Amino acid sequence: MLGTHVPPMLVRAADGMYWMGRYMERAEQIARVLLEHESMMTDVGDVNIELQRVLLRSLPGILGVDLLPEVQTFLQEEAAQSFYGLAQYLTLGATNPNSLVHSLTRARENARGMREHVSAEMWEHINTLYWSFQGTEAQTRFEDSASELFRATIQGAALFHGLVDQTMAHGQGWIFTRMGVLLERIDMTCRILAIRGRVLQQEDANLDPGVRNLHWMSVLRACGALEAYRRQHVGDMEPAQIVRFMVLEPGFPRTVAFCVRTAYGAVTQLRTGRSSRQADAAERILGRLNTQLEYADPGELDGADPFSYLQDIQVRVALAAEAIRKAYFL
Amino acid sequence: MDLVMFGQYECNGIFDEMFADSAVPRPHYAAVHERICSMGHSAFARRQGMTDASFRNQGITFTVYNDNTGVERIFPFDPVPRIIPAEEWARIESGLAQRLTALNMFCRDIYHEQHIVREGIIPADMIYSAKMFRREMLGVRVPKDIYIHICGTDLIRDRAGNYLILEDNGRTPSGVSYVLENRAVMKRVFPMLFGACRVRAIEDYPLNLLHTLRHVAPRQDDEPNIVVLTPGIFNSAYYEHSFLARQMGVQMVEGRDLVVVDNHVYMRTVAGLRRVDVIYRRVDDDFIDPLSFRPDSALGVAGLMNAYRCGNVALANAVGTGVADDKAIYPYVPDMIRFYLKQEPILNNVPTYIARGPMIVLMCWSICTNWWSKPPTSLAVTACSWAIRPPAPNGPSSRNSSAPTRVITSPSPWSNSVSIPAILTGNSPAGALICGPIFSTAKRSWSCPADSRAWRSARGVWWSIARRVGVVKIPGCWKPIRNWWGVCNDACGNQSRAGYPCPAHAGAGC
Numbered sequence: 001m002l003g004t005h006v007p008p009m010l011v012r013a014a015d016g017m018y019w020m021g022r023y024m025e026r027a028e029q030i031a032r033v034l035l036e037h038e039s040m041m042t043d044v045g046d047v048n049i050e051l052q053r054v055l056l057r058s059l060p061g062i063l064g065v066d067l068l069p070e071v072q073t074f075l076q077e078e079a080a081q082s083f084y085g086l087a088q089y090l091t092l093g094a095t096n097p098n099s100l101v102h103s104l105t106r107a108r109e110n111a112r113g114m115r116e117h118v119s120a121e122m123w124e125h126i127n128t129l130y131w132s133f134q135g136t137e138a139q140t141r142f143e144d145s146a147s148e149l150f151r152a153t154i155q156g157a158a159l160f161h162g163l164v165d166q167t168m169a170h171g172q173g174w175i176f177t178r179m180g181v182l183l184e185r186i187d188m189t190c191r192i193l194a195i196r197g198r199v200l201q202q203e204d205a206n207l208d209p210g211v212r213n214l215h216w217m218s219v220l221r222a223c224g225a226l227e228a229y230r231r232q233h234v235g236d237m238e239p240a241q242i243v244r245f246m247v248l249e250p251g252f253p254r255t256v257a258f259c260v261r262t263a264y265g266a267v268t269q270l271r272t273g274r275s276s277r278q279a280d281a282a283e284r285i286l287g288r289l290n291t292q293l294e295y296a297d298p299g300e301l302d303g304a305d306p307f308s309y310l311q312d313i314q315v316r317v318a319l320a321a322e323a324i325r326k327a328y329f330l
Numbered sequence: 331m332d333l334v335m336f337g338q339y340e341c342n343g344i345f346d347e348m349f350a351d352s353a354v355p356r357p358h359y360a361a362v363h364e365r366i367c368s369m370g371h372s373a374f375a376r377r378q379g380m381t382d383a384s385f386r387n388q389g390i391t392f393t394v395y396n397d398n399t400g401v402e403r404i405f406p407f408d409p410v411p412r413i414i415p416a417e418e419w420a421r422i423e424s425g426l427a428q429r430l431t432a433l434n435m436f437c438r439d440i441y442h443e444q445h446i447v448r449e450g451i452i453p454a455d456m457i458y459s460a461k462m463f464r465r466e467m468l469g470v471r472v473p474k475d476i477y478i479h480i481c482g483t484d485l486i487r488d489r490a491g492n493y494l495i496l497e498d499n500g501r502t503p504s505g506v507s508y509v510l511e512n513r514a515v516m517k518r519v520f521p522m523l524f525g526a527c528r529v530r531a532i533e534d535y536p537l538n539l540l541h542t543l544r545h546v547a548p549r550q551d552d553e554p555n556i557v558v559l560t561p562g563i564f565n566s567a568y569y570e571h572s573f574l575a576r577q578m579g580v581q582m583v584e585g586r587d588l589v590v591v592d593n594h595v596y597m598r599t600v601a602g603l604r605r606v607d608v609i610y611r612r613v614d615d616d617f618i619d620p621l622s623f624r625p626d627s628a629l630g631v632a633g634l635m636n637a638y639r640c641g642n643v644a645l646a647n648a649v650g651t652g653v654a655d656d657k658a659i660y661p662y663v664p665d666m667i668r669f670y671l672k673q674e675p676i677l678n679n680v681p682t683y684i685a686r687g688p689m690i691v692l693m694c695w696s697i698c699t700n701w702w703s704k705p706p707t708s709l710a711v712t713a714c715s716w717a718i719r720p721p722a723p724n725g726p727s728s729r730n731s732s733a734p735t736r737v738i739t740s741p742s743p744w745s746n747s748v749s750i751p752a753i754l755t756g757n758s759p760a761g762a763l764i765c766g767p768i769f770s771t772a773k774r775s776w777s778c779p780a781d782s783r784a785w786r787s788a789r790g791v792w793w794s795i796a797r798r799v800g801v802v803k804i805p806g807c808w809k810p811i812r813n814w815w816g817v818c819n820d821a822c823g824n825q826s827r828a829g830y831p832c833p834a835h836a837g838a839g840c
Contacts, residue, residue: 007555008601010587112389113563115572116582120388128387172600270600328600 009172013117015329016110017173020118021164021180023107024126028157029188030063030100033222034087035150040218041083044211051203056083058195063090063098064187070095087146092138100153101133119167122160129156175266179324182263186256186317192222193246194310197239204239213237220246228252243306244298247313256313257293264290267324281323289316335367335374345491347412358415361526366410369522374409377519381407384518390511392566405508409520413527422485422493425677428667430481433500433654435670437477440653441467451669452662460659462501462652464615466622470639472648473546479646480539482506486680494680498663500655501647502612507570510535510577536577539610543578546644547607554607556580557597559588561613561629571612585613590633593640608644609634615649 009017037059045052060066060075074095079085091100108130111118118126132138132152141149161181168174196219200207207215216237220226229245249255253262264286271283301309340352348359355363366374382404385391391402414422439445440457441464447454457463482503484496513532517524540556547554560571562584575582587597588606596603611618617627622635637643653659661682664675 007581008599008604010581010583011598011600012584012587013581014600109563112568112572114582116575116580120576124388127389131386 006169006171009117009176010114011329013114014172014176015325016114017117017176018180018324018329020107020110020126021177022184023103023110023180024157024160025181025184026098026188027100027103027107027153029185030090030098030103031150031153031157032224033059033062033188033192034090034100035147035154036218036222038083038087038147038150039221040214044214047208047211048203048206051199051206054199054203055196056081056086058199059086059090062188062191062195064191065090065096065098068097070097084146088142091142091146091149101138104130104133104153114173117173119163121167122163125156125159125163129153129160172270175270176328179263179266182259182266183317183321185254186259186263187314189223189246189254189256189259190310190314190317192219193243194307194314196222197243198307201239209236216242224254225252228254240302240306243310244301247301247310248293248296248298250294257290260286260290260293260313260317263320267320270328280327282320282327285316285320285323289313289320335371336363345487345489348410358413358527362411362413362523365522365526378407378409380519381409381515384515385511388511389569390508391569407512407515409516409523411516411523416530418493419530421676425493425675426481426483428671428673428676429483429495429498429663430478432663432667432670433481433498434475434477436666437648437651437654438475439670441470441650446666446669449669451665452659456658456662457653460653460656462615462650462656464650464653466635467648467650471641473548473641473644476546477648477651478654479542479546479648485677488680493677495663495677496680497657497660498655500651502614504567504570504612506535507573511573536574539574540578540580543608543610543644543646546646548641548644549607555597555605556608556610557588557606558582559609559611559613559631560584561617565612567612574610580610585627585629585631588631588634590631590637593633593637593642595631595634595637595643606643608646610646615652618645618649 037055041052060071065071066075071089074080074089074093080089089096089099093099096102108126111123111126115123138149164174164177168177200212200215200219204212213236216239217226220229220237220242223246225246228249229242232245232249233241245252245255247256250257250261252258264283267280267283267286271280303309336349339349348355348363350356369377385404385407389402391404436446440447444457446452447457478500480503482499482505484499485493486496488494510532543556544554547556556578557580558571558575558578560568560582562568565571572582581597583597583606589596589598589603591603595606595609597606613629616624617629619630619632619634620627621632623630634643635649638645638649661679664679667673667675
């Protein structure tokens, strides 16, 4: 139950907390995807040049920026044809509104806009992280070692999550931050699985079993779930099982089912804060999705195209985000 | 060792905070002087680097406008403290309280009976021509009759070391968060300097401020809902607004978070509208209510003035206090103290002459070309800059169409100023100023001890100097005084490069 003595948050502050969480998660996911892509490329980059090219081209789609006009212009350029050229654009690109650095900047701007809701430790951390990515320093760091830059982001995000949990009151501000993180994570996880999965499925016949294992391991690593998956499923990588794990496993915090359940719990808590008897739209959408995933028949995902199932989840999460915006941020 | 730290330092015959003459520190500086000397140059520089990193990581910044490379800067920070002995501070404190009490009585009087005008102490045209005089406030009762709840008063020392009042900032003064944060950082990085003297704590400032705001709440029965109204994150003092909100434990709002319904002010929360009782506003009068003042303001709250007039919300500071810190009113403040309080001023003004009529202006100008002038915030701005500016090299000035009606000139703060050691950073400008933030309630006024490095921390003060240097360009005026080189180089020629705020935008309410 939310503390009754704490005054309700300002609409603007709630909006800011939500986006702070969302942008921080986005930065982390960009770093994970690029870090993993770099490592995979080192391992199997020269095995199948055509597949590698397709995977490279799918990167902007995974990060959800492929339809932006600015990004499309860049993708025509020469620099976009190599991994480091593209990765640099996705990390630092000035015209890319969803670059890693831009996401960190937005997370920090949002935090700065509601300093009285963000704990001092959180703020200092976000601010330090932000400054370490500013100016020519970031460019030098990227050229020096891109993977170090990605690792620093992932660690920074982990520290952020820890500070959110440990230094903030678990009231409305915390819930909104969590909501942002969770919805962004579901969205990104679905996209990684759907886009990568589809490419790999199409190429499946041409893949050597060893290479196939490496590719699917890299999908799991991009989702941050390789070790958790291994603990449950030993042996060769099984695509259907991987998708099932990432979507339905209730006990691991990076799976879709886990995030949906937590987000649903958070949104019901918000309702008590709003003292309304009626479930709002976001609660309805997330509640139904939660039930669907909780009681899903594992076979549901094994059809000819599990990826449209993922797309359906993505659409419904987007609707939930829109409903939250309408209910709380307007 | 001494040679390394202070060997190059000269006092140049003006009042120096630390040294009675070139080599001997003043008694109250002896302990700090000794510890600084024993530290050595490199250790000192390293610790200073630590302070800078700490400011940046904590986001203790101000905003530089018109600069593409990055809008946030940290303040240059000089770790050499400015020490004010207790007995000196006691005098300053009582002087500030006296002055603020008189200014509050003046505001109350001007917007009601106007005794001071009827008695002929201040000419009526001085009041009515003041730009910040608000007709909208005539006859309005403000809670507890307090107009200036928070005042930023600039102090200066003359050649003999006496404290004088340079100006009052009675509208939306800022700078106190830097006092508090500087102290926190200083304690962390230079704890040994604190061991040398017993420094008074300043951490209760936010609590005192909260008490002041609670005191004026219209609803006294319930816990009043207090908010800090900020213009937003692009305001140069945004850090301070959020700092004070956090320290007081109240919400910080922007104009768009507030709505007025039936002459009550509410804020928009995720659980619906919630009544607001006291607004500590850091938005200028001009922008606070588009229905009453500037209609193009997007920072304000439509209808706020009506709610205020109805007594449903308290504003701190009140609207219309600008009449009290007007440059044309400033020379009359000692008279105000005598008139309202029947006391002699404890702290005096900088000697100031009111020049009314063109001949007197020309005379003033010819006598004191090395004096400094600041345009009053009233009508005579262009006239003033014409009168004071030296003739252009290419011929007579073309801006002589309007005859000046009045000009306030006062002796240059540079020729009167004090200096403190600036050897350590090379670019640290010497300072002369102190800021004691003051609170007042109906019962009493009290002030918070200024930071030991007041010139640095009293941000409003520092900026107002920078602004003056930028506005009134009198070549040759300050150059002879060696310790002020830093100020001129940074603030005058290269504002953006050196990281000081643009004079046109600095400290909107200072």
